[in-house]
Amino acid sequence: MSIETPVKTRRTTPSKPTRSSRKPSNIGTYLILGLMFLVVLFPVYYGLVGSFMGERDTNSFPPALWPRNGVHPENYSNALDIIPLGNQYLTSLLQTLGITLGQMVTSALAAYAFVFLNLRWRGFWFAVFLSTMMIPFESIIIPNYLLISQWGLKDTIAGLTLPFLATGFGTFLLRQSFLSFPMELRDAARVDGAGHFRFLFSILLPLSRPSLAALGIWSALSAWNMYFWPLLATEDPRHQTIQIGISQLQSSDSDSPGMVLAGVMLALFPTLLLVIFGQRFIVRGLTTGAVK
Secondary structure, three states: OOOOOOOOOOOOOOOOOOHHHHHHHHHHHHHHHHHHHHHHHHHHHHHHHHOOOOHHHHOOOOOOOOOOOOOOOHHHHHHHHHOOHHHHHHHHHHHHHHHHHHHHHHHHHHHHHHHHOOOOOHHHHHHHHHHHHHOOHHHOHHHHHHHHHHOOOOOOHHHHHHHHOOOHHHHHHHHHHHHOOOHHHHHHHHHOOOOHHHHHHHHHHHHOHHHHHHHHHHHHHHHHOOOHHHHHHOOOHHHOOHHHHHHHHHOOOOOOHHHHHHHHHHHHHHHHHHHHHHHHHHHHHHHOOOOO
């Protein structure tokens, strides 16, 4: 009688992909990202190059991608002569700072109340805050305009900033960040005798810097690029914003595409710097509290 010996089978583990198998996919990914980068960057490039072009280059067909008939830096000086750019820059800066600071303060206080205070119907009131994000600003622009006019706030920084000092998005963003805050630190601060404002400004907000930075950058970009409300709330060109100044360049008697692009680049430069240097804060701030 023969005894059959069991045959041992080895489990084969899937082999890891080698460098040669991963290399083509990486190259394809880099090519796609590179093409997308060029598509996104092209308007900025053409705006910068076109601001130094003359009318022969900007009106040529096919469009010129480089100044072929000489560089025209006088486009910038002509733009400065037509519109009061210094006053408009100052107005845009003050409007942006006022709206950004107002939204950061009101959003931080509201988000703190929704997370750390024992409010009755807290979920309901938070839903009311979020519902304000669904109301288009165009539907309430007439009541806001009538209120600003009655109070005599036209052509003032207060009239430009007052309707935008609170935002439902900022409250939502900071609330999500505060929900990920360790409650043990809140209890320890309470035992140490810290009140609400001391805990908020000394502990909570310093530890929530990424979310605050993301909210500040988002508010600043939105305020700087406003056009419709400053157009209604201001009449004097010296009190108008830079965005309205660009439209004045386009409708002026000495209309020139290169001069208009020069004004566009002057208005784009602050926001471009803000996005370049604040990109990592935007990513970190928007992802804070997404995963617990």
